[in-house]
Structure formats: structure tokens, C-alpha cells
Amino acid sequence: MKNLITRTLTAVVFCFVVLYSMMDGLGLCGLLFGLFAALGLREFYQLGAKAGAGKPFQLLGIVTGMMLYTLTYGVFANWWGVGQLAWLVFPVIAGSASWLLSKKSFPLADLSLTWLGVIYVVFPFVLIPALGGVSGGYDYTIPLGVILLVWANDTGAYL
Numbered sequence: 001m002k003n004l005i006t007r008t009l010t011a012v013v014f015c016f017v018v019l020y021s022m023m024d025g026l027g028l029c030g031l032l033f034g035l036f037a038a039l040g041l042r043e044f045y046q047l048g049a050k051a052g053a054g055k056p057f058q059l060l061g062i063v064t065g066m067m068l069y070t071l072t073y074g075v076f077a078n079w080w081g082v083g084q085l086a087w088l089v090f091p092v093i094a095g096s097a098s099w100l101l102s103k104k105s106f107p108l109a110d111l112s113l114t115w116l117g118v119i120y121v122v123f124p125f126v127l128i129p130a131l132g133g134v135s136g137g138y139d140y141t142i143p144l145g146v147i148l149l150v151w152a153n154d155t156g157a158y159l
Helices: 002-024 026-050 058-076 082-100 107-131 141-157
Strands: none
Touching: 002 026, 002 141, 026 058, 026 107, 058 082, 058 107, 082 107, 107 141
């Protein structure tokens, strides 16, 4: 019973934090989902390594993932133009080349897991705050609707 109460209270606090950040505006929403993206990417790499899928280059993946998130977020927030995304080329090429030239046993498997994490985990988190800017200004109702649909789908899977 104590575990159920703890989980329920944690879920309520978490819901209020997410709702407040989404309603507050693009800045806090972006920070919170950026944190979720970084933590999710780290967990993806840990699970992939534990499952024996490879040993991802975690530092390269997390740095590149956060660069992707920040630069794309800046484009959607009209802080800079799309051309700034070219900054992603350097860590991708330099990191991949250094990993391929290392003495690892399966560098392609490791690199594929690294880049899969960036695409699979970070890219959806980039799109959540971007959905709020579809109508011109920031409107939290569209990202909130997406979060609620995902939550309902996830909850319905357990019923």
C-alpha cells in the first residue's frame, strides 16, 4: 500500500510539473523536455549495452543529441535560422571517424546504436515543443493533447 501511495504522489507532482512547464511557455517547456531527452537517451544507451546490442559512444551521442535538441528548438523558437543546424555536421563526422578508427571490436554496431538513440529518443522530444508553435505563437494545447493521447494509449495497454 505504501508503494502505491508513493507512486501516486510522484505521478501527481510529475503531472503538475509537466503541465506547468507547458503552460508557462516555450522556455520552460523546452528545458524540461530537453532534460527528458537527455535522461531518455542515457537510459537507451544503458539498456542497449545491457542487452548486448553494442557499446554506444555515450558522450558523443548525448552531446550530439543535445546539440540537435538545442539547435532545432532554437529554429522553432525563431532564435536563429535553419542554417545553424550545420553545426551538427562536425560532431557527427568527427565522432564517427574517431570511433571507426579506434581499436573497438564492432565499431559499426556501436555507432549504429549511438545514432539510433539520437534519432529514436531525441528527435520526438524536439517535436513536442515545436507542435506548440504550429499556429504562429506558442499554444500549449497541441503538445498537451499529444501527451494526453500518448498517456491514454499507454494506460490502455495495461487494462
